[in-house]
Amino acid sequence: MRKIFNFNTKWAFTKDAETVPSVMPQKWYWVNLPHTWNDIDGQDGGNDLYRGTSYYAKELEKIDLPKADKYFLELQGANSSATVYVNNKKLASHDGGYSTWRVDITDVLEDKNLFVVEVDNSANDRVYPQNADFTFYGGLYRDVNIIAVNNSHFDLEYYGTPGIKVTPEVVSEHAKVDVEVFVKNAKENQKLVYTIKDREGNVVAQRETTASQKEAIFEIENVHLWHGSLG
Known part of the structure; x- marks a missing residue:
């Protein structure tokens, strides 16, 4: 049976890192999801909107997850491009901030795990649109979950759908x-x-x-x- 483990609370966040951390950062800001780094500069009229790369990091012990055959990290909205790392291993990248996508994390899970999501809302030629009458808010602005399933399951990698x-x-x-x-x-x-x-x-x-x-x-x-x- 499918079980959903909500993964929203207490992420470390920064706009200042230059590389993906290999250990849990100690001096980043703590945030809960959903989150955007443009909550102030996206509406203050100061022409100072930050469009660039930021990082989210969170630790998790496998014992805290429901017992299952397979595990998927689900990101319901990461604007506008994102890359997932687990235990310093790059697993997947996704372009497009308005759709759900999932990553199979089964084979990389250890007893203690470090999740890092690199998110970028800078202008690029991969994500449409790039010019509009709304703010291009960057961040993990919808829920993040870990979905635990049996080996036989509705396909969670079928275009981000429930299968x-x-x-x-x-x-x-x-x-x-x-x-x-x-x-x-x-x-x-x-x-x-x-x-x-x-x-x-x-x-x-x-x-x-x-x-x-x-x-x-x-x-x-x-x-x-x-x-x-x-x-």
């Missing part, structure tokens, strides 16, 4: 719901159970398939449509 794709289609008063799943390391005897509930929690459709069957289609009659208003 489940739902496509609804309404025809007259009925609905067709196409559910596609992306599973890693599925076993032959495993099954997938799909359940659709209404807003009161009542089950309106359910289906069970083998783990190798990656799609299920539901036909639901007399659906109540959401019209986008409370009136």
